[in-house]
Amino acid sequence: MTYYNRGKVRTLGDTQILGLGEIIRYNNRPKIKHENVAEHTFYVITTVLKICQMYNIDDYIKLKALEFAAVHDIPEIFLGDVPYDTKVDNPDLTEILERAEVVSLKKNMPEYAESYEKFLKEEKEETIAYLIVKLA
Known part of the structure; x- marks a missing residue:
């Protein structure tokens, strides 16, 4: 049994999210190192x-x-990664x-769908929260 299928991790988390670690992130630009989607997400969050700390947000x-x-x-768990330039x-x-993406989340991971839809809405409005994520 793998670590993420034991104890509280199994109870609290949907192990589907771990699929992000298996998806190669595509990009048409040079980068320091290749990364999977889970690594990319971690880098964006940090x-x-x-x-936010630097600018006292x-x-x-x-x-x-x-x-x-x-x-x-x-x-991307369901649809894979499509390069930004594309x-x-x-x-x-x-x-x-x-x-x-919205349909897939509502069907397969509804606990994330509302947050993702808010993200898409604020992307179109170019809110401060969205622009911080874009910058990251």
Whole structure:
């Protein structure tokens, strides 16, 4: 039995989320090291925290930004990673992917769907919480 299938981890967590560690993150730009989606999410979360501390961001926005950082790539468990440049160059594809992401989360991981939908809404509004995550 693996560690994440024992005790409180099994009780508290949905082990599906661990699938993020198996998804290779694609990017068309040079990077320091290749990473999987779980590593990327961790780096984004810790960078959000650092940005919020550096700029004395109030707790409400900090918590919202941390929530968004934690959920921003969860749909990739079901749809894989599509490079950012591909999404920018194909806005119709981005719209289709967003709808598929929301449907997948509502069906498979409803506990994250509301946070993800808030993230998408604030992305379109370019709120401070979203921009912190984008910067991270």
